[in-house]
Amino acid sequence: MKIALLGYGRMGKTIERLATERGHEIVFKIKDDVANYDLSKADVAIDFSVPDAAFHNITTCFEQQVPVISGTTGWLEKYDEAVEICKEKNGAFIYASNFSLGVNLFFELNRKLAEMMRPFKDYSVSIEEIHHTQKLDAPSGTAISLAEQIIENSDKKGWKLDHAAEGEIPVRAKRIENVPGTHMVSYDSKIDSINIEHIAHSREGFALGAIVAAEWIRDKTGVFTMKDVLF
Ligand SMILES: NC(=O)C1=CN([C@@H]2O[C@H](COP(=O)(O)OP(=O)(O)OC[C@H]3O[C@@H](n4cnc5c(N)ncnc54)[C@H](OP(=O)(O)O)[C@@H]3O)[C@@H](O)[C@H]2O)C=CC1
Numbered sequence: 001m002k003i004a005l006l007g008y009g010r011m012g013k014t015i016e017r018l019a020t021e022r023g024h025e026i027v028f029k030i031k032d033d034v035a036n037y038d039l040s041k042a043d044v045a046i047d048f049s050v051p052d053a054a055f056h057n058i059t060t061c062f063e064q065q066v067p068v069i070s071g072t073t074g075w076l077e078k079y080d081e082a083v084e085i086c087k088e089k090n091g092a093f094i095y096a097s098n099f100s101l102g103v104n105l106f107f108e109l110n111r112k113l114a115e116m117m118r119p120f121k122d123y124s125v126s127i128e129e130i131h132h133t134q135k136l137d138a139p140s141g142t143a144i145s146l147a148e149q150i151i152e153n154s155d156k157k158g159w160k161l162d163h164a165a166e167g168e169i170p171v172r173a174k175r176i177e178n179v180p181g182t183h184m185v186s187y188d189s190k191i192d193s194i195n196i197e198h199i200a201h202s203r204e205g206f207a208l209g210a211i212v213a214a215e216w217i218r219d220k221t222g223v224f225t226m227k228d229v230l231f
């Protein structure tokens, strides 16, 4: 498979290494305006760039009829618009806040736990994420996904970074050198605490998941999620 990398930083480089090991070829390593390139020789584009560039990168792939996988976080206010454009252009698209198999299993556990905890009002739920100090967005896209999953399966009405109001989930974001990505969901009462945690030991899980998604979407059109790919 011929892959265009949109963004060639920590994730782009990890994807290059793992994709090459799986027999794929990297045909573009793009760090500037993707509209300057003719992507037609790529079978698929994988976008791990920056929040300000992601929407433009993704929609340019739709224009150029190249299926696109995006893991860039911090641009999601424009996700619905991207989906509409994908449908108009008959494109192919997967966005995931986290491509790792482990986190996608953790997402399922999070949904189930929220449903189980719903009747037990003595417990208060909170989310904590820890990432490396170069991260541009806070909270992480994964923490936002976790919060949305809890909201769908509980009486919570929203989430807030740090200072949540009544009925909202507090989300804390910590930045520590070299941490690839840690997420914890906690239910605390006076009597005890229940915690579930996912700790990424490297970026390989994110990169491998994005490559598996790219292999899966290659000959499809439509808007999909990692649930379609993995389960
Ligand atoms: N969904 C998931 O599983 C994961 C998502 N992420 C997300 O992926 C994104 C990238 O993470 P990471 O690789 O660590 O970040 P890096 O900062 O290491 O890489 C970002 C890359 O994007 C490039 N870039 C800047 N502007 C553009 C542009 N207009 N078009 C294309 N590329 C551009 C940068 O180039 P230059 O250096 O020249 O500025 C750099 O090569 C983040 O949003 C992060 O949150 C990260 C890990 C997993």
Ligand SMILES: O=C(O)C1=N[C@H](C(=O)O)C[C@H](O)C1
Binding pocket: 073, 097, 098, 131, 135, 136, 139, 140, 141, 142, 143, 180, 181, 182, 206
């Ligand atoms: O920026 C990162 O590094 C990561 N970003 C994603 C997020 O915002 O959730 C996924 C992963 O945790 C690493």
